[in-house]
Amino acid sequence: MATDPVFEGAKVSARRRGRPVKSAALADDTRATIVTSAAAEFSRDGYDATSMRGIARAAGVDPALVRHYFSDKADLFAEAIAAPMRPDRMVKKALAGPREQIGVNLVRYMVETLDRPVASERVIRMLHTALGQEFAAKMLRQFIIREVLKRIAKELGEEDSELRASFAATQIVGMVVARYGIKIEPLASASPDEVVNRIGPVVQWHLMGNPLP
């Protein structure tokens, strides 16, 4: 897990290893300033209308410096909202495997990540905020549509792929809310395999219509 860039925490600590103390502290300040500015820009303008360049301007730094710390907008967004996982990276990984395994792979990543309470608590807090504030819902919606659903749809390449991807999202979001938020039993205590076996094929059916077991 330590080298998996899906986890922000792991990435940050890997970057810090072996760096001299003084310059590390300076770099941390700059990085923190960028993240703070990004959070403010995303909150004000939403995910779609915010750019790396605009964030650099707000932070008073060169755009090249923003790109030095963050590979893309999704990267910066995940950091700004303190996301414990990167759905867009999970999607990339899941799409790299066999087509008929996308659903199971996605669900396995999610369950393995969220079975750690520190991760699930942050995701539930994020969903709680999104259900209470329209601007938070809008940001999350734009991020999910652009970085997750449109990527899957592009890969599947069918006419109704975006619609299918949004229905696949319902099964994943519901698994997260019911297992980690409301903690409905016996689901909440079911083994990871049980969850993957019952949710993965549904996600796959939503995406590509593969028959269920």
Place this chain on the structure above:
Amino acid sequence: MATDPVFEGAKVSARRRGRPVKSAALADDTRATIVTSAAAEFSRDGYDATSMRGIARAAGVDPALVRHYFSDKADLFAEAIAAPMRPDRMVKKALAGPREQIGVNLVRYMVETLDRPVASERVIRMLHTALGQEFAAKMLRQFIIREVLKRIAKELGEEDSELRASFAATQIVGMVVARYGIKIEPLASASPDEVVNRIGPVVQWHLMGNPLP
């Protein structure tokens, strides 16, 4: 819809029709006292540990009076949390139809109810509260398990029916959160039929393993 007891609002206004003004006001006071006491008892003790008798005691009224206004604990709970729909009644209705139609019937009821913004806003507010406060999550969890999942499981009568019902709940909860809360597109703008056709069969598969179209 106006005569459908699934909707609290409809039931209340039907009860009020034709009642003399003065006694109606008195009755409304008593009823409101009972609801307020119920909300306090449910919040303190959770759904399972709260009884109609305990609520009567807290409200300072005879238990028979509580039963005069509310048919059962689920009825009083729905009123106490201002629920815009009654999942337990939906389940009863869905179970009354053909077995292989339970999923589609349940989802159709949900979508027809929640496509009215006044209803969906209340349900989303309820989920928002449950994701932010453990006692609210516990109440909702106990209510869903006792009044919804256990009823379905009993009707299906298989060994793993409770597990199946809790997985069916993930698909329904996710549809609600993604369509009415985060409003993920194109799902949020999809027609009711589209939603019923893509979510209903999944709920049915979770419950009974019926093959998907």
